[in-house]
Amino acid sequence: MRYVEEFRDPKAAKILIAAIARVADQIGATREKPVHIMEICGGHTHAIFRYGLDKLVHEGIEFIHGPGCPVCVLPMSRVDDCVTIAERPGVIFTTFGDAMRVPGTRKSLIQAKAEGADIRMVYSPLDALELARRNPGREVVFFGLGFETTTPSTALSIQQAAREGLTNFSVFCNHITVPEPIKALLDDPHMVLDGFVGPGHVSMVIGVHPYDFIAKDYGKPIVVAGFEPIDLLQSVLMVLEQIRDGKAEVQNQYARVVPEHGNPISLAAIADVYERRPRFAWRGLGEIDASGLRIREKYLAWDAETKFGIGYAASPDDEPEGCECAAVMTGRMKPTACPQFGRGCKPETPLGALMVSSEGACAAYWTYGGSRVAAE
Amino acid sequence: MKDTIMPLRDQRVTLAHGGGGKAMRDLIESVFTSVFNPPGMEDQARLMDARLQEPGARLAFTTDSFVVTPVEFPGGDIGKIAVCGTVNDLAVGGAKPLWLSASFIIEEGCEVALLRRLVASMAREAAKAGVRIVTGDTKVVNRGACDTVYITTAGVGVIPPGRDLDARSIRPGDVAIVNHVLGDHGAAILAARGDLMLSTDLESDCQSLGHLMEALIAAAPGTKAARDATRGGLASTLNEMAEAAGCSVELDEIALPLRPEVKGVCEILGLDPLYLANEGTLVVFVPEAEAQAALAAMRAMPEGQGACIIGRAVPKAHVPVTLRTAFGGTRIVDMLVGEQLPRIC
Numbered sequence: 148m149r150y151v152e153e154f155r156d157p158k159a160a161k162i163l164i165a166a167i168a169r170v171a172d173q174i175g176a177t178r179e180k181p182v183h184i185m186e187i188c189g190g191h192t193h194a195i196f197r198y199g200l201d202k203l204v205h206e207g208i209e210f211i212h213g214p215g216c217p218v219c220v221l222p223m224s225r226v227d228d229c230v231t232i233a234e235r236p237g238v239i240f241t242t243f244g245d246a247m248r249v250p251g252t253r254k255s256l257i258q259a260k261a262e263g264a265d266i267r268m269v270y271s272p273l274d275a276l277e278l279a280r281r282n283p284g285r286e287v288v289f290f291g292l293g294f295e296t297t298t299p300s301t302a303l304s305i306q307q308a309a310r311e312g313l314t315n316f317s318v319f320c321n322h323i324t325v326p327e328p329i330k331a332l333l334d335d336p337h338m339v340l341d342g343f344v345g346p347g348h349v350s351m352v353i354g355v356h357p358y359d360f361i362a363k364d365y366g367k368p369i370v371v372a373g374f375e376p377i378d379l380l381q382s383v384l385m386v387l388e389q390i391r392d393g394k395a396e397v398q399n400q401y402a403r404v405v406p407e408h409g410n411p412i413s414l415a416a417i418a419d420v421y422e423r424r425p426r427f428a429w430r431g432l433g434e435i436d437a438s439g440l441r442i443r444e445k446y447l448a449w450d451a452e453t454k455f456g457i458g459y460a461a462s463p464d465d466e467p468e469g470c471e472c473a474a475v476m477t478g479r480m481k482p483t484a485c486p487q488f489g490r491g492c493k494p495e496t497p498l499g500a501l502m503v504s505s506e507g508a509c510a511a512y513w514t515y516g517g518s519r520v521a522a523e
Numbered sequence: 524m525k526d527t528i529m530p531l532r533d534q535r536v537t538l539a540h541g542g543g544g545k546a547m548r549d550l551i552e553s554v555f556t557s558v559f560n561p562p563g564m565e566d567q568a569r570l571m572d573a574r575l576q577e578p579g580a581r582l583a584f585t586t587d588s589f590v591v592t593p594v595e596f597p598g599g600d601i602g603k604i605a606v607c608g609t610v611n612d613l614a615v616g617g618a619k620p621l622w623l624s625a626s627f628i629i630e631e632g633c634e635v636a637l638l639r640r641l642v643a644s645m646a647r648e649a650a651k652a653g654v655r656i657v658t659g660d661t662k663v664v665n666r667g668a669c670d671t672v673y674i675t676t677a678g679v680g681v682i683p684p685g686r687d688l689d690a691r692s693i694r695p696g697d698v699a700i701v702n703h704v705l706g707d708h709g710a711a712i713l714a715a716r717g718d719l720m721l722s723t724d725l726e727s728d729c730q731s732l733g734h735l736m737e738a739l740i741a742a743a744p745g746t747k748a749a750r751d752a753t754r755g756g757l758a759s760t761l762n763e764m765a766e767a768a769g770c771s772v773e774l775d776e777i778a779l780p781l782r783p784e785v786k787g788v789c790e791i792l793g794l795d796p797l798y799l800a801n802e803g804t805l806v807v808f809v810p811e812a813e814a815q816a817a818l819a820a821m822r823a824m825p826e827g828q829g830a831c832i833i834g835r836a837v838p839k840a841h842v843p844v845t846l847r848t849a850f851g852g853t854r855i856v857d858m859l860v861g862e863q864l865p866r867i868c
Contacts (some may be wrong), residue, residue, distance in 0.1 A: 151790065157849045199852020270792075376850065505793075515854040 154375030156333055160203075161361060163380035168205040176207025183339050183478055184207050187325060188346030189216030189506025190374050196515035198376040204383065210480035211339075212501075212508030213459075214328045215264040215346055217293040217321075218245050219500040219507040220429040224460045225321055226251030231265040232288055232319060232455050239282060240266045242290040243297075245504050250497060272304035272318070279308070279316035286412040288451045291318040297353040298322045298440065299413035302420035305442065305449045310323040311423065319451035320442050325349050325429060326357045327438035333365045333476055339478050343369040344379065347401035352417075354409030355397050362395040373401040403511055424459065431472035431498035467491075470499035482509040532571040536633045541663025551661060554635065558642045559625070559656040567574030568657035572621055572681060576664065579684030583618035585609060586677035594671050596715040598707070598726030602641035603672055604802055606648040606656075607731045609678035614733040615805055617740065617748040620652060626660040641672065652731035654678070660705040673703055686740070690748040690808075693768035697747055697836040701806050702735060702827040703728050704780040705757055709799030710788040719724045719798040721791070723784045730803030735826040742820030743813035755859050756843065757833075758797040761860045765836075765843035768808075774834035774846045774856065797846075798859050808836060809832070 176182045186192055192212045195201050201210055214220050233240035233256065240256070247257040247268065260266040265285075269275050272289045279287035291301040301318055325346060332338055346359055347353045350371045361369045368389035372382035382400045389396060399405055420443060426437025441459075442450040452458070469487050474480035482488055482501065484523050492498035494510050501507035505514065531553035539546040563566060574580060587608045594601045606623065613620040625645065629638070649656050711725040732751065740746050748768075753761040765772045781796055789796045803826065807818045814832060821827030844856040 155849065157851070160850045197848075197854065198850060199848050199854050200850075203850055203852050514857055 151375065152428065154373065154377040155198075156377060158381055159377050163377065163384055164171045164203055166516045167208070167380065167384050167387060170384065170391055171205035171207045174207075174385035174387065174391050176205065178206045181207050182341045182387065182390065182393070183207040183211050184342050184344060185211040185340050185385060185478060186344040186372075186379070187213035187215040187329065188349070189219065189504065190348070190385070191344060191346065191372065191379060192508050192511050193506045194374055194376060194379060196511040199515070200376060200379060204380070208383065208387075211474070212482075212511070213343075213474050214332070214432060215294065215325065215349075216430065216501070216504050216506040216508075217297075217323065218249055220323070220328075220431060221246075221249060221292065221321060221500075222428045222430050223250065223252050224428075226255065227253055228457050229256060229290055229319060230259045230264070232451060232457070233259050233266050233381050235286075235455070237285055238265065239278055239285050240264065240290065241255070241269045241272075241278060241287060241398045243270075243292060246290060246292055248497075249503050273307075276304050276307060276313070276316055279313055280311075283315060285315060286454075287316050289316070289318045291322055293319045294323060294325050294349050296346075296416070298421070299352060299410075302426050303414040305420050305446050306416060308449050309446060314448065317449045317451040317454050318442065319457075320421070320440060321483050322421065322440040323429070324438055325353075326360070326441070327433060327435050328429060329358075329361060331432060331438075333367070335477050337477055338481050340367065342367055342390060344382045344386065345369050345371040345397075347371055347373045347378070347405055350399070350401070350405040350409065352410050352434060353414045354407055355399050355405065356408070358397045366395045368398070370398045370400050371405055373404065381382045404406045404472045415428070419443075420467045428460070431476045433473075472499040472501050472509075477503055482512040485509070524735040530656065531635060534635055535733045536629050536631060536635060536663055538631050538663055541629070547661070550635075554638050554642055555627075555659060555661065558646050559659070560831050561655075561657045561659075566658075568622065568624075570622060570657065570679075573818070574619065574681045574683070577684055583613050583616055583680040583682050584677070585612040585616075586675065587612060588673065588675040590670065590673050592670060593715055594641070596727060597711050599729035599802070600641055600644050600654045601672065601857065602645040603648045604727075604729050605674040605676045606645050606654070607729050607802055608751075609806070610652045610654055610678040610731045610733055611751040612849070613678050613680035613805070614731070614736040615688075615751050615807075616682070617643070617686045617736070618682045619737070620654045620678055620680040620733050622657045622679045623649065623654050624658045624660075624677045625656050626675045627662070628669050628675075629661060629663050630669045630671050631663055631666040633671055638672070641674075648731060649651070652733050654733075688746065688748045690764045690767035691769070692747045693764065693770060693808045693836050694747075695770050695836050695838045696811055697808040698832050699761070699772060699774070699806055699808055699834045699836070700814065700817060700821070700830055701752075701757070701804060701833055702732070702800070702821050703804040704782050704785070705752075705779065705801060705804060706785045706796040706799030707804075708788070708802040709756065710796075712800070713788060713792070721788060723788065725782070725784050725788075728801055728803040728829075730826050732803060732805055732826060735805075735821060735824050738820045738824055739807065739817055739827075743809045743817035745810045745813050746817065747808040747810070749805050749807035751803075752801045754800050756796070756800060757800040757804075757806060758856045759797070759858055761844045761856070764806070764808070768836065769839055770836045770839040771838065771842065772834055772844045773837045774844065776846050776848045778831060778833050780829055780831055780833075789841070797856060806833070
């Protein structure tokens with residue numbers, strides 16, 4: 148696989164790991180006084196554990212796993228809404244695969260499917276659109292979920308449905324944005340972060356400038372990164388060099404994919420179809436201003452919230468007893484320090500948000516054994 | 524075989540073919556028994572094999588049900604899998620497969636021509652594997668009550684005296700070998716379902732492994748245990764073996780044989796090839812001293828041309844299976860929870 152294998156080259160990795168160690172020593176980072184770097188995106192969390200990067204880099208570097216796993220941060224009440232819609236007679240409910248197992252307060256979509264709801268896994272909202280064309284007598288609802296990476300394709304499917312006059316298609320919109328929760332984390336008085344590795348696929352859409360406030364207003368470095376191990380190691384090195392040199396800039400390690408100003412066609416589709424909600428609830432983080440999107444008035448005919456009379460519930464969920472997802476997500480606690488980790492909360496029976504998807508920090512710890520290995 | 528077989532005129536199976544009357548008899552004779560040619564026409568197969576009478580010989584008995592969408596796919600079909608799967612369950616336990624039963628749950632409306640193709644495919648694979656399909660059954664269910672056709676096969680084989688493959692006998696230092704690249708079946712099925720619009724040349728690895736096992740054991744008589752890495756993939760199979768063995772298994776990422784196309788499918792969907800199903804791939808543990816002989820014997824057979832060492836048993840650690848990554852890092856290779864679900868982004 149060209150353009151993939153090169154970025155998994157062990158020789159290049161060794162060179163970068165050595166360079167990271169040098170700069171970490173120059174900064175004076177130690178196991179006791181580590182540099183805290185947050186990888187925002189769940190894809191990065193997954194890659195760090197899959198390749199064991201957390202154990203290969205200098206011991207003075209601690210990865211804090213950010214809120215960038217859309218399945219993990221979805222409030223349980225929104226899963227309940229999905230189930231309610233899916234259980235309506237005549238509805239075909241379509242979703243990305245990894246949302247199937249997310250627990251609601253009553254049940255998950257996979258349980259609702261077993262009980263008879265017509266729920267189908269799709270790989271793109273365009274698949275849902277095709278289902279709507281082929282089933283004119285059914286209402287096909289797409290579970291719109293994810294950050295700026297998936298937002299444009301949902302927007303395009305709504306625009307296409309509007310063009311075709313396809314009235315039996317709608318989107319249950321739960322799209323959220325990356326910069327706002329980062330700001331919320333930076334405003335948290337408990338915050339211990341020294342720098343960020345930014346999600347490359349989000350910036351492919353929005354460019355790098357939406358992160359300017361991180362450097363300008365909060366004085367923290369951020370490097371927009373690709374998803375292969377070499378990308379991640381190089382980005383960590385770039386963050387460390389900024390810290391060493393007393394700089395705080397937005398840098399782009401993933402320039403082979405990320406244009407400085409993003410993708411204008413995607414941005415236009417997003418602007419045409421969505422507007423900001425005043426606030427939106429995040430599992431583990433609570434409500435965050437302007438962090439969620441809803442469908443604009445001119446496309447309300449394709450808005451499942453409108454069609455099914457579902458409102459946005461103002462209060463975020465109460466997390467289950469003993470669940471420390473909020474502390475983990477703000478970097479105050481390691482997943483393994485949570486009293487429920489591996490006990491009440493496992494991938495097969497997730498309690499909290501971060502154990503739900505394979506990209507959640509706790510699930511990654513559990514699956515790849517970051518600290519199951521260390522702890523035992 | 525009967526002298527004359529009435530050609531079946533129907534193009535599709537109807538509920539009448541499951542009614543127990545003449546229509547059912549016509550379907551069974553025209554489509555199934557005329558091809559499988561079972562010994563005698565009683566409701567039971569009455570069988571003899573001299574190997575069963577050797578002192579110390581043991582009977583091996585296994586069963587498996589097969590549900591695959593689509594029923595025909597590159598590299599095989601549900602009939603071929605139904606033979607290979609049960610033959611392989613016998614073979615990896617050290618048994619010489621002898622006889623199979625085959626039961627069909629058929630959906631009303633299923634094309635008779637499709638059934639004929641599946642039956643021909645089963646007969647072909649059975650001949651190749653050296654087994655006979657000696658008894659069977661058919662049922663027809665309402666449209667929608669099953670997906671085209673489900674097949675259950677049971678298999679009987681004989682384990683020669685003195686042979687005792689058992690995962691509990693695996694010891695630290697034993698070498699893990701696979702015969703084939705990993706994940707071809709799982710990736711081929713995903714691509715063949717068509718909803719991904721992935722175009723690949725991938726074919727299922729679906730094949731019978733009886734002859735390969737015999738050649739392997741002849742060359743490496745100290746062979747400890749083998750399993751075919753079907754549902755749940757190599758990762759789940761190794762976890763089961765390690766837990767039974769009471770030791771751990773360390774895999775070497777660089778040594779894992781994977782086709783670029785399989786890697787590509789997994790990259791796109793966020794899947795791990797270690798969890799993809801195989802239908803003709805086994806993992807076997809042999810003592811290190813016999814590893815080269817085992818490799819040579821396997822590579823001499825068409826089913827084992829891709830044989831390679833992928834890791835080894837190590838003293839029991841806190842988790843059953845770990846993988847040494849190309850960077851020298853280590854990660855856990857856990858059992859799969861539920862089903863692998865494609866990731867959102």
